[in-house]
Amino acid sequence: MVTLTIDGRQVQAEAGATILEVAQDNNIYIPTLCFNEAVKPYGACRLCLVEITRGKRERLVASCLYEVEEGLQVKTNSERISSNRRMLMELLLARCPNNKAIQDLARQLGVDGTNFKLEDKNCILCALCVRTCTEVVGVSAISLVNRGTDRQMATPFYEPSDVCIGCGSCAYVCPTGAIGFEDVGDTRHIYWPNNSMEFKLKKCSTCGKYWAPERQLEDIIKKANLASDAFDNCPDCRD
Amino acid sequence: MRKKRIVNRLNSSGELEALRQSIVGSRDPKKTCIVVCGGTGCLALGAEDVIAGFRQELRERGLESKIDLRITGCPGFCERGTLVVIKPENILYQQVRGEDVPEIISETIKGSIVDRLLYVDPNTGKKVTYENDVPFYKKQKRLLLGDNANIDPTIIDDYLALGGYTALSKALFKMSPEGIIEEVKKSGLRGRGGGGFPTGVKWETCRHAHGDTRYIICNCDEGDPGAFMDRSLMEGNPHSVLEGMIIGAYAIGGHEGYIYVRNEYPLAVKNAQIAIKQAEEYGLLGKNILGSGFDFAVKISRGGGAFVCGESTALMASLEGKVGEPRAKYVHTVEKGLYDKPTNLNNVETWANVPLIINNGAGWYSAIGSEGSKGTKIFSLVGKINNTGLVEVSMGISLREIIYDIGGGIPGGKKFKAVQTGGPSGGCIPESMLNLPVDFDQLTKAGSMMGSGGMIVMDEDTCMVDIAKYFVSFLEGESCGKCVPCREGLKRMSQILTDIAQGKGKDGDIGLLERLSSTLIDSSLCALGSSAPNPVLTTLRYFRDEYEAHIRDKRCPAGVCKELVTYLISEEKCPGCGLCVKACPVEAITFMGKKKPVVLDQEKCVKCGSCYDVCKLDAVIRE
Amino acid sequence: MLVSILQDIQAEYSYLPKEALVVVSQGLALPLTQVYSVATFFKAFSLKPRGRHLINVCLGTACHVRGAVRILEEIERKLDINSGGTTQDRKYTLETVNCVGACALGPIVIVDGKYSGQMKTDKVKPLLESYK
Numbered sequence: 001m002v003t004l005t006i007d008g009r010q011v012q013a014e015a016g017a018t019i020l021e022v023a024q025d026n027n028i029y030i031p032t033l034c035f036n037e038a039v040k041p042y043g044a045c046r047l048c049l050v051e052i053t054r055g056k057r058e059r060l061v062a063s064c065l066y067e068v069e070e071g072l073q074v075k076t077n078s079e080r081i082s083s084n085r086r087m088l089m090e091l092l093l094a095r096c097p098n099n100k101a102i103q104d105l106a107r108q109l110g111v112d113g114t115n116f117k118l119e120d121k122n123c124i125l126c127a128l129c130v131r132t133c134t135e136v137v138g139v140s141a142i143s144l145v146n147r148g149t150d151r152q153m154a155t156p157f158y159e160p161s162d163v164c165i166g167c168g169s170c171a172y173v174c175p176t177g178a179i180g181f182e183d184v185g186d187t188r189h190i191y192w193p194n195n196s197m198e199f200k201l202k203k204c205s206t207c208g209k210y211w212a213p214e215r216q217l218e219d220i221i222k223k224a225n226l227a228s229d230a231f232d233n234c235p236d237c238r239d
Numbered sequence: 240m241r242k243k244r245i246v247n248r249l250n251s252s253g254e255l256e257a258l259r260q261s262i263v264g265s266r267d268p269k270k271t272c273i274v275v276c277g278g279t280g281c282l283a284l285g286a287e288d289v290i291a292g293f294r295q296e297l298r299e300r301g302l303e304s305k306i307d308l309r310i311t312g313c314p315g316f317c318e319r320g321t322l323v324v325i326k327p328e329n330i331l332y333q334q335v336r337g338e339d340v341p342e343i344i345s346e347t348i349k350g351s352i353v354d355r356l357l358y359v360d361p362n363t364g365k366k367v368t369y370e371n372d373v374p375f376y377k378k379q380k381r382l383l384l385g386d387n388a389n390i391d392p393t394i395i396d397d398y399l400a401l402g403g404y405t406a407l408s409k410a411l412f413k414m415s416p417e418g419i420i421e422e423v424k425k426s427g428l429r430g431r432g433g434g435g436f437p438t439g440v441k442w443e444t445c446r447h448a449h450g451d452t453r454y455i456i457c458n459c460d461e462g463d464p465g466a467f468m469d470r471s472l473m474e475g476n477p478h479s480v481l482e483g484m485i486i487g488a489y490a491i492g493g494h495e496g497y498i499y500v501r502n503e504y505p506l507a508v509k510n511a512q513i514a515i516k517q518a519e520e521y522g523l524l525g526k527n528i529l530g531s532g533f534d535f536a537v538k539i540s541r542g543g544g545a546f547v548c549g550e551s552t553a554l555m556a557s558l559e560g561k562v563g564e565p566r567a568k569y570v571h572t573v574e575k576g577l578y579d580k581p582t583n584l585n586n587v588e589t590w591a592n593v594p595l596i597i598n599n600g601a602g603w604y605s606a607i608g609s610e611g612s613k614g615t616k617i618f619s620l621v622g623k624i625n626n627t628g629l630v631e632v633s634m635g636i637s638l639r640e641i642i643y644d645i646g647g648g649i650p651g652g653k654k655f656k657a658v659q660t661g662g663p664s665g666g667c668i669p670e671s672m673l674n675l676p677v678d679f680d681q682l683t684k685a686g687s688m689m690g691s692g693g694m695i696v697m698d699e700d701t702c703m704v705d706i707a708k709y710f711v712s713f714l715e716g717e718s719c720g721k722c723v724p725c726r727e728g729l730k731r732m733s734q735i736l737t738d739i740a741q742g743k744g745k746d747g748d749i750g751l752l753e754r755l756s757s758t759l760i761d762s763s764l765c766a767l768g769s770s771a772p773n774p775v776l777t778t779l780r781y782f783r784d785e786y787e788a789h790i791r792d793k794r795c796p797a798g799v800c801k802e803l804v805t806y807l808i809s810e811e812k813c814p815g816c817g818l819c820v821k822a823c824p825v826e827a828i829t830f831m832g833k834k835k836p837v838v839l840d841q842e843k844c845v846k847c848g849s850c851y852d853v854c855k856l857d858a859v860i861r862e
Numbered sequence: 863m864l865v866s867i868l869q870d871i872q873a874e875y876s877y878l879p880k881e882a883l884v885v886v887s888q889g890l891a892l893p894l895t896q897v898y899s900v901a902t903f904f905k906a907f908s909l910k911p912r913g914r915h916l917i918n919v920c921l922g923t924a925c926h927v928r929g930a931v932r933i934l935e936e937i938e939r940k941l942d943i944n945s946g947g948t949t950q951d952r953k954y955t956l957e958t959v960n961c962v963g964a965c966a967l968g969p970i971v972i973v974d975g976k977y978s979g980q981m982k983t984d985k986v987k988p989l990l991e992s993y994k
Binding site for chain 2: 042043044045046047049060061062065066067080083084087088091092094095115116117124125144146147148149150151
């Protein structure tokens with residue numbers, strides 16, 4: 001266990017925990033966009049930056065990645081931090097001016113407008129979708145392509161993916177709702193920012209409901225070594 | 240034609256020394272040798288024709304056994320390429336073309352000189368015969384580059400003849416790994432890639448990191464546009480880098496190494512590959528080096544065209560087959576680097592300094608340079624300068640000495656305006672600060688940095704807003720796109736600077752640039768983003784009036800920004816010679832007959848400035 | 863090493879065909895997404911077929927200061943394409959590169975690996991005409 005100070009308050013933490021984890025455990029608010037407990041931290045949105053002092057050195061570090069140490073002094077809301085956060089939100093707001101999640105966060109951080117020319121995107125390239133698909137679902141169907149200002153989330157060649165199972169985890173984990181997801185009749189539609197895909201839903205052999213993508217169920221059967229008829233019934237009709 | 244050499248593996252330092260003596264013994268130092276620069280720079284000026292010409296002439300005249308021909312890497316005086324030196328006298332011929340070859344050979348056999356190819360000192364007007372008397376070379380301290388002219392990089396024996404690999408032999412058999420690290424620490428060597436981190440300390444930390452596998456990497460990604468020091472070392476003397484790496488690997492305890500060469504340096508890749516192969520043949524690389532029991536193998540990896548891969552974590556990601564995205568360095572790469580193993584990465588020039596330190600000692604090395612920056616540094620002096628090329632000097636020399644005494648000042652009698660140091664991570668330094676000593680610490684105080692050694696000189700015809708816009712736009716294109724401040728911030732900085740350059744700037748733009756700069760410096764994930772504001776901030780600091788002219792007066796004082804510049808024909812001065820008519824790429828100028836001024840159609844004019852450049856009578860006005 | 867393999871493929875076909883990327887992904891047991899991300903990240907790679915002759919204009923700082931942009935614009939005018947594009951007859955592809963390290967000889971234009979230094983706008987036409 002280590003003892004550190006966050007915003008003047010002494011807290012205890014397990015060695016190896018990140019500043020963000022410790023802050024959250026102690027109900028200290030640090031804004032994040034690209035962080036999700038389910039996947040490894042990425043450090044891309046930079047909203048979680050905090051000011052630390054070690055000895056005489058003061059620097060800004062990403063709290064989602066920086067591991068705590070004995071005697072660490074952390075400030076989560078200094079003027080320097082606040083001013084950085086506001087500019088970051090201004091930049092995000094200029095990129096996604098019509099996105100509710102971004103608008104809400106901007107308001108919360110005291111940003112009510114932006115000086116920059118407006119675009120009209122929803123994806124903030126936090127890569128939560130990509131990381132989830134790789135680390136949690138394990139199929140790596142989507143990735144970030146191109147570089148810099150051209151960076152986008154897409155499937156290879158922007159074509160339907162051979163490996164996507166239509167689970168919708170990407171849509172679930174997206175912090176800005178940039179990935180659309182809807183089941184219509186016997187088809188699931190997933191709308192990524194740059195292309196979309198359709199999936200045939202499995203029909204329950206008992207009640208006839210279309211309940212999950214066939215591909216997803218095949219994937220689970222394969223990975224969990226189940227019988228091929230394991231999912232012929234939907235959860236409601238199964239025991 | 241070269242016969243295939245039979246190469247015997249060297250199994251001891253004694254055998255290495257014996258080989259060296261036999262190579263030296265078999266060479267006649269008085270034999271005439273024609274040395275031609277085959278570096279990328281001279282190749283761009285037709286060196287291939289010169290080299291082919293010499294080969295053919297020597298063959299046709301039956302002189303191949305009487306006169307040696309050596310194709311070398313870059314000796315540094317690029318402005319005057321293609322460079323040819325006649326040894327042993329060291330007669331320097333400059334701006335040599337294929338057609339000059341027969342005459343050079345004829346005169347050389349006679350023992351006389353081709354006068355017209357000699358360098359003319361612009362200050363005295365006198366011809367300079369010998370390489371060492373050329374002012375450009377005279378004031379340099381060419382510890383690293385000096386050997387380039389004596390080595391054909393594809394012939395390892397050349398390197399051995401100069402004492403190559405004796406430092407390795409000393410390190411393996413007369414020193415301990417800890418002793419080597421101590422020596423490097425005492426020498427004061429700091430990383431030459433731009434970071435300036437004490438090399439010995441880095442090696443020591445890596446040696447003590449947890450784990451059994453340690454990787455050794457040479458960073459030859461040299462992404463700073465305008466910098467080509469590493470290219471010249473790698474093309475011209477790859478063994479000096481290899482030798483440094485092997486010594487480092489032995490000291491740190493690493494057995495696998497990589498040389499990461501940027502994709503845009505095909506000749507450096509080729510020469511490094513040849514060097515590795517030849518070193519392996521001699522047992523100087525690979526298993527059981529020189530019979531010492533130490534194994535170290537090196538592979539070459541090419542970059543894919545990404546400036547960000549000069550950053551160590553991005554480079555390692557690229558080596559691992561991933562995109563070149565940097566990661567936070569809260570845990571340093573010496574602890575967890577390539578494949579999460581302890582990794583020691585150093586720049587090309589850093590590695591090349593190591594054999595010198597081992598051979599001559601830390602005391603010798605630390606006597607060169609300034610208080611905080613020991614040794615020499617190679618700079619690429621380019622842009623609006625008379626003597627463009629590579630300059631190697633002791634650290635601590637002033638900018639003024641480099642630009643005027645060695646660089647020969649500004650061409651065309653134009654006025655010096657600024658020098659950009661440190662590439663896109665550095666800043667512009669104005670005339671008032673030219674007395675600053677060049678080393679790791681002094682330039683940083685002025686808002687710039689020494690960086691990897693690029694020095695781009697600018698004159699009165701350079702627009703500082705255009706330069707800031709150029710660098711930001713360069714970095715915008717090279718940003719990996721991972722973090723918000725760099726990706727979004729550079730995009731917006733670029734938009735604002737473009738607006739200003741096009742006359743669409745508004746009040747408040749400068750303040751916005753400053754706020755964005757502050758956020759990039761504080762919040763960026765890596766040094767690409769955090770140093771990106773430097774060119775903007777330094778140009779604002781020292782040339783604010785130019786920004787204000789663009790924003791308030793919609794005027795570009797240097798006459799560069801196209802939308803703010805108009806070209807006009809002066810009817811009084813134009814004699815109707817028609818030179819500009821020919822030069823105009825879009826036929827916007829009409830010839831009206833002799834003695835009548837030409838007519839420039841503003842609608843068609845693309846503001847390229849060709850007419851302004853070609854008119855010798857000041858009849859084209861730029862405003 | 864993935865990047866080196868892609869470079870060899872690019873050298874062979876003058877671009878990265880889609881089928882090749884699929885084969886690489888299978889051969890190296892890497893997700894296709896990783897191969898595709900790497901192929902689109904690095905400027906050295908082209909996913910579209912290139913022309914018979916590749917023209918690279920260096921836009922490094924030293925070349926920029928010596929007027930590289932004007933050279934690029936002149937080539938764009940003469941070939942009627944934008945940087946990054948290929949001519950209709952598939953003869954030329956025009957790309958830019960951020961510094962080839964021949965900074966003392968700028969502006970530099972490289973055609974099919976052959977370097978031409980100290981370029982001027984009036985040297986563009988003869989250079990282009992020298993290629994069949």
